[in-house]
Amino acid sequence: MEKEPGAIEVRLSRDLTFLSATMMGIGATVGAGVFVVFGFAAGVAGPALLLAILLNGLVAGLTAITYADLGTTYPEAGGGYLWVREAFPGPVAFAAGWMTWFGHMVAGSLGALGFGYYVAWALEGEGWLGPLSRAGAAIVFAVLATAGFVAVGYLGAQTRRRGFGVVGFAKLVILGLLVAFGLVATASSPVNRFEPFFAGGQGGLLAAMALTFVAFQGFEGIAQAGEEVRDPERTIPRAMFFSLAVVVLLYLAVAFVALAATRTVSGLSAWSWLSGFGTVAIVEVGRQVIPGVGGPLLAFGGLVATLAALNATLFSASRLSFAMGRDHVLPTTLGRVHPRFRAPSSAILLSGVVMLLLVLFSDVQVVATAAGLAFLLAFILVNVAYIRLRRTHATVRRGFTAPLFPAFPILAITANVVLVGFLATQSGTGQIAWTVIVLWIGIGLLLYYPFRGRKDIVKRLPKRIDVATLLAAEAQPIELAKYRVLVPLREFDNLALVRLGAILAAAKSGELALMNVLEIPRSLPPKAIRFHYVDERIKGLRKVEKFASGFAPDTRATVRIGHLPYEIVLRTIEEEDVNLLVLGWRGGRVGPELRILGDTIDYLVARAPCDVVVARTRGMKETMRSILLYVRSEEQARGAAEVAATLARAGGAKVSVLELGEGGGAAPGAMTVVELVAQAHVDAQVLRLPVKNVVEAVVEESGKHDLLIIGAGDRRALSRAAFGPAEDDIAAKARCPVLLYRKGARAASAG
Numbered sequence: 053m054e055k056e057p058g059a060i061e062v063r064l065s066r067d068l069t070f071l072s073a074t075m076m077g078i079g080a081t082v083g084a085g086v087f088v089v090f091g092f093a094a095g096v097a098g099p100a101l102l103l104a105i106l107l108n109g110l111v112a113g114l115t116a117i118t119y120a121d122l123g124t125t126y127p128e129a130g131g132g133y134l135w136v137r138e139a140f141p142g143p144v145a146f147a148a149g150w151m152t153w154f155g156h157m158v159a160g161s162l163g164a165l166g167f168g169y170y171v172a173w174a175l176e177g178e179g180w181l182g183p184l185s186r187a188g189a190a191i192v193f194a195v196l197a198t199a200g201f202v203a204v205g206y207l208g209a210q211t212r213r214r215g216f217g218v219v220g221f222a223k224l225v226i227l228g229l230l231v232a233f234g235l236v237a238t239a240s241s242p243v244n245r246f247e248p249f250f251a252g253g254q255g256g257l258l259a260a261m262a263l264t265f266v267a268f269q270g271f272e273g274i275a276q277a278g279e280e281v282r283d284p285e286r287t288i289p290r291a292m293f294f295s296l297a298v299v300v301l302l303y304l305a306v307a308f309v310a311l312a313a314t315r316t317v318s319g320l321s322a323w324s325w326l327s328g329f330g331t332v333a334i335v336e337v338g339r340q341v342i343p344g345v346g347g348p349l350l351a352f353g354g355l356v357a358t359l360a361a362l363n364a365t366l367f368s369a370s371r372l373s374f375a376m377g378r379d380h381v382l383p384t385t386l387g388r389v390h391p392r393f394r395a396p397s398s399a400i401l402l403s404g405v406v407m408l409l410l411v412l413f414s415d416v417q418v419v420a421t422a423a424g425l426a427f428l429l430a431f432i433l434v435n436v437a438y439i440r441l442r443r444t445h446a447t448v449r450r451g452f453t454a455p456l457f458p459a460f461p462i463l464a465i466t467a468n469v470v471l472v473g474f475l476a477t478q479s480g481t482g483q484i485a486w487t488v489i490v491l492w493i494g495i496g497l498l499l500y501y502p503f504r505g506r507k508d509i510v511k512r513l514p515k516r517i518d519v520a521t522l523l524a525a526e527a528q529p530i531e532l533a534k535y536r537v538l539v540p541l542r543e544f545d546n547l548a549l550v551r552l553g554a555i556l557a558a559a560k561s562g563e564l565a566l567m568n569v570l571e572i573p574r575s576l577p578p579k580a581i582r583f584h585y586v587d588e589r590i591k592g593l594r595k596v597e598k599f600a601s602g603f604a605p606d607t608r609a610t611v612r613i614g615h616l617p618y619e620i621v622l623r624t625i626e627e628e629d630v631n632l633l634v635l636g637w638r639g640g641r642v643g644p645e646l647r648i649l650g651d652t653i654d655y656l657v658a659r660a661p662c663d664v665v666v667a668r669t670r671g672m673k674e675t676m677r678s679i680l681l682y683v684r685s686e687e688q689a690r691g692a693a694e695v696a697a698t699l700a701r702a703g704g705a706k707v708s709v710l711e712l713g714e715g716g717g718a719a720p721g722a723m724t725v726v727e728l729v730a731q732a733h734v735d736a737q738v739l740r741l742p743v744k745n746v747v748e749a750v751v752e753e754s755g756k757h758d759l760l761i762i763g764a765g766d767r768r769a770l771s772r773a774a775f776g777p778a779e780d781d782i783a784a785k786a787r788c789p790v791l792l793y794r795k796g797a798r799a800a801s802a803g
Contacts, residue, residue: 065614077295079220083361085267088166095327097260098251109300114464120289124451127278139437155426156369161410163361168194202404208393226353234309265424285451535562544592548669554603683763692763697732755787
């Protein structure tokens with residue numbers, strides 16, 4: 053493939069698969085909504101709660117179609133705010149971001165309050181609340197939980213995405229058990245009658261929809277992570293629709309079981325009975341339908357779900373305020389990364405402070421309704437922006453195109469407006485929620501307009517000058533049949549490692565792939581990295597590529613931006629069908645492991661499907677005269693011999709194959725290795741040493757040579773160490789540069 057000399061490709065590493073994106077959507081959706089407000093919603097709607105859930109699913113689904121279209125056309129972190137930013141002048145974009153940010157923060161405070169009420173309920177049952185009321189204790193614990201998560205986020209501690217998946221799976225299992233036992237209960241005893249179906253009237257139906265709408269917006273989180281999704285054109289819409297469908301079916305099943313199987317006293321209806329339990333109504337359902345452990349199991353699920361919701365919403369809120377700070381629509385301090393903690397610490401802190409203030413409301417119904425109202429208003433703006441973008445950007449390539457345009461966005465706007473209008477006329481909860489929203493909008497107006505002149509009001513926000521301008525539009529085609537050597541570089545001064553990789557690639561007329569991984573903290577979207585950081589990597593790689601081309605004419609260099617360096621390396625091996633991975637090692641040990649890329653060589657060596665070379669290049673000569681080869685495993689012999697022969701031929705070196713035997717006895721196979729080396733027309737010999745301590749003997753002999761090459765041990769040894777216990781020990785103590793070789797699990801695809 054012909055390419056411009058010195059051209060460095062910059063690519064985002066996308067690590068969200070369909071499964072992980074789907075679990076992200078489900079995990080963000082199944083939270084405080086079902087575990088905290090379910091009892092209140094049942095109380096206001098009665099059996100019509102089933103219809104409220106179905107209608108909310110349809111309303112959310114209409115907006116999900118818009119998000120799927122825009123998310124595959126503009127797959128960037130920020131979601132709705134960025135799309136409105138693209139379509140309208142600054143004030144409209146600000147309003148969309150301002151409302152979405154508020155929605156996430158209110159949803160976070162709902163999670164915190166839910167956690168507080170669960171803890172207070174448990175303590176109250178044991179008589180441990182003292183002078184505090186349940187509501188007062190709930191606020192205390194909600195504040196403590198929120199402050200804890202804010203502190204952890206401010207300090208840059210990162211939650212692994214796998215953790216979100218595990219928590220989401222746990223919530224599904226717990227609710228699945230509730231449904232299963234509940235269906236058994238309904239089959240074995242009389243079912244409660246769903247009469248009157250509209251127990252709360254049409255107003256009760258709409259009130260339940262508004263109260264629970266916050267429990268349907270998890271698909272928005274998938275769009276927020278759009279630039280991290282693999283194959284976004286297919287994955288984003290599938291993950292959105294599938295996660296929403298799973299959630300709606302699950303909610304319907306839980307509601308049916310609760311309304312049908314719950315037993316009451318004094319002739320109360322099931323929905324009135326559940327309403328009396330308030331925030332812990334789902335625990336009462338579990339206590340009744342799952343013998344023995346139902347109550348504790350659902351209480352545990354509620355604690356996990358509410359904490360997970362708090363964590364996820366704080367994460368989303370801080371990302372959004374960070375993006376708005378970078379766009380100068382919020383104070384620029386919010387768009388900065390803390391130099392020490394490498395996190396959007398100011399954005400996290402401000403989002404957390406607002407959540408703490410919202411927690412003081414203590415009324416769960418008001419908080420849940422305000423969260424739903426904020427998202428309804430934001431979704432209206434996004435749908436309007438979508439209609440405009442479809443008309444002004446008609447030729448843009450789309451991965452998913454919403455059918456029957458503009459029918460679905462118009463229906464979504466209409467449905468959202470109906471709910472918004474209902475809340476404006478609903479006395480009590482609805483009007484209080486509107487009051488909160490109006491106050492928040494007023495704060496936004498006071499914050500936004502004084503800093504902007506009238507001319508700025510009608511202008512669109514300027515285009516960002518950031519790393520996005522450097523990103524390759526799409527990956528360049530790669531000739532997979534070609535032998536390929538991958539060299540990940542943490543820094544650009546290890547030219548000996550680059551030369552080593554180039555020699556091994558050129559020997560097979562293959563390609564040398566140089567890669568630098570720019571690690572981004574989990575709390576930041578990949579494109580949040582500053583332009584100059586990437587530019588520095590490009591300059592460093594360009595220098596290294598120029599050096600490598602003197603040894604391997606076919607050299608390619610890439611900067612990969614992502615969250616987990618070692619996972620990025622492994623994915624690159626799979627995507628590019630890499631034959632040999634060459635890693636640099638500084639030498640010595642840090643704990644029980646060798647260090648690379650800020651994580652472990654052991655992790656990469658154990659999981660890489662290709663052949664692996666790890667080299668300590670300090671002191672390595674450009675022209676070597678003597679190479680010592682030590683390999684005990686027949687499985688590793690051929691590959692290690694080939695590497696030794698290639699390096700010896702490049703420098704005219706002689707290879708000594710070490711054969712150790714106690715009392716002078718010869719270990720088998722050394723002569724075979726010599727013959728393998730000799731086939732490459734390299735001078736090779738067997739060096740026999742009688743020894744009692746293998747490690748000491750090899751270390752002592754290594755001081756007489758320019759390079760020590762060590763083949764990995766047998767498979768049993770590899771289960772306990774990267775290359776084998778003895779081999780790792782020898783490498784750490786060797787008195788010359790060291791190269792360790794390990795044969796990959798799969799055969800080379802070329803060469």
